[in-house]
Amino acid sequence: MTPPKSPIGKVILAGAGPGDPELMTLKALRYLREADVVITDRLVSQELFHGNIKEGAIVVDVGKHGGSRERSTSQQKINELLVEHALQGKLVLRLKGGDVSFFSNILDELEILTKNQVPYEIIPGVTAGSGSAAYAGIPLTARGYSTSVRFLTCYNPDDIANEQWKDLATTEDTLVFYMTSGVLKSVVTNLLDQGISNDKELAVIEQATTPLQKVYVYDLAEFAASESPSFRSPTIVIIGRVVRLHNRFKWLENSVKQGSYFTDLKDFSTLEK
Numbered sequence: 022m023t024p025p026k027s028p029i030g031k032v033i034l035a036g037a038g039p040g041d042p043e044l045m046t047l048k049a050l051r052y053l054r055e056a057d058v059v060i061t062d063r064l065v066s067q068e069l070f071h072g073n074i075k076e077g078a079i080v081v082d083v084g085k086h087g088g089s090r091e092r093s094t095s096q097q098k099i100n101e102l103l104v105e106h107a108l109q110g111k112l113v114l115r116l117k118g119g120d121v122s123f124f125s126n127i128l129d130e131l132e133i134l135t136k137n138q139v140p141y142e143i144i145p146g147v148t149a150g151s152g153s154a155a156y157a158g159i160p161l162t163a164r165g166y167s168t169s170v171r172f173l174t175c176y177n178p179d180d181i182a183n184e185q186w187k188d189l190a191t192t193e194d195t196l197v198f199y200m201t202s203g204v205l206k207s208v209v210t211n212l213l214d215q216g217i218s219n220d221k222e223l224a225v226i227e228q229a230t231t232p233l234q235k236v237y238v239y240d241l242a243e244f245a246a247s248e249s250p251s252f253r254s255p256t257i258v259i260i261g262r263v264v265r266l267h268n269r270f271k272w273l274e275n276s277v278k279q280g281s282y283f284t285d286l287k288d289f290s291t292l293e294k
Contacts, residue, residue: 030057030107032134034127036120036146039255040231040282041156042066044147049116052144056114058106060099064118064255064283066231079106096126100133107139118255120148124174124199148172150197153229153257157236158270161195166262169194176200178207183215190215195261202256206249209241212260217241222264226257231282235275238267253281 033052038044045053053059053073063084070080081102083094099115106113117125121143134141150172154161161170171194175181189196190212201208202225209223223244227235237250241260 028110029139030109030111030113032103032107032113032115032130032139032141033144034115034121034130034141035117035144036122036148037061037065037069037116037118038147039119039149039152039229040064040066040234041152042068044152044230045069046144046146049114049144049146052112052114053116055112057111058102058113059116060102060106060113061116062118065116066282067284096129099126100130103130104133104137104139107134108137117146118149119152120146123148123150123172149199149229149255149257150259153226154197154259156230156234156273157224157226157259157267158272159224159259159263159267160270161197161259161263163263163266166266167193167195170197171195172197172199174199174201175204175208178204178211181211186211187215190217195259195263198258198260200255201258202252202254205252205258206245208258209245209260213241213245217260218262220265221261224259224264224267225252226259227253228255228282229257233276233278233280233282234273236267236271238264255283 033056035049035052037049050073053069054075057078059074059078059080060083061080063082074080083099083102103113103115115130121127122145131141151161162168173196175198198208205225219242221241223239223241225237
């Protein structure tokens with residue numbers, strides 16, 4: 022007689038927020054406390070795991086970092102972990118920094134789950150763009166400053182056509198760039214070349230919503246003419262008139278501490294299932 026199949030588990034795809042553990046939603050926190058397996062990104066506050074993991078639960082770090090393939094977990098490996106544990110009948114929490122649908126690989130994970138007929142649920146979170154703006158005292162939209170906002174990323178400015186740069190330079194929208202600090206000088210130069218208004222400013226927010234948050238505000242032309250500073254990841258960039266509101270409405274001073282809030286990447290190249 023063929024033994025009955027074990028019931029298939031479920032995968033919860035959830036955002037943990039941009040850093041401050043109190044920005045995690047109550048629903049995601051409930052699943053964190055119920056999960057048999059937690060598969061977590063690097064940019065998730067370690068404080069969330071203190072007292073919120075049930076006895077016997079497994080926590081698997083699947084860190085990623087641009088330019089560090091040896092210490093980054095491949096998307097294929099993450100997909101395999103999700104399916105493997107779910108097919109064992111486990112409740113799996115896939116925990117991502119920020120919001121689960123903003124600049125993440127959720128599409129790859131949804132495709133592998135549906136291919137294997139694994140039930141899933143998607144829980145939103147506070148994305149880094151809105152969290153950074155709030156903790157910097159910068160409304161992303163504000164009457165008289167901007168009525169729309171664009172969320173963007175730019176790995177290689179050369180891949181963007183002049184027409185697109187012209188559109189970004191002349192729009193009244195607030196521009197929020199993720200994962201762009203390494204090419205920021207080129208981004209600013211392209212916007213200036215296409216005639217961006219001189220009443221718009223640039224804000225760079227390092228490690229937003231964490232105890233190590235720092236906010237730097239620049240005049241665009243001065244930034245382009247200066248030596249390009251380096252910023253600690255994760256970093257969000259905001260460009261627009263709303264940046265001028267930072268000095269007026271900032272409620273959190275820059276941290277005087279140095280270092281990284283998030284744990285350094287480990288070597289995941291030999292990660293076992």
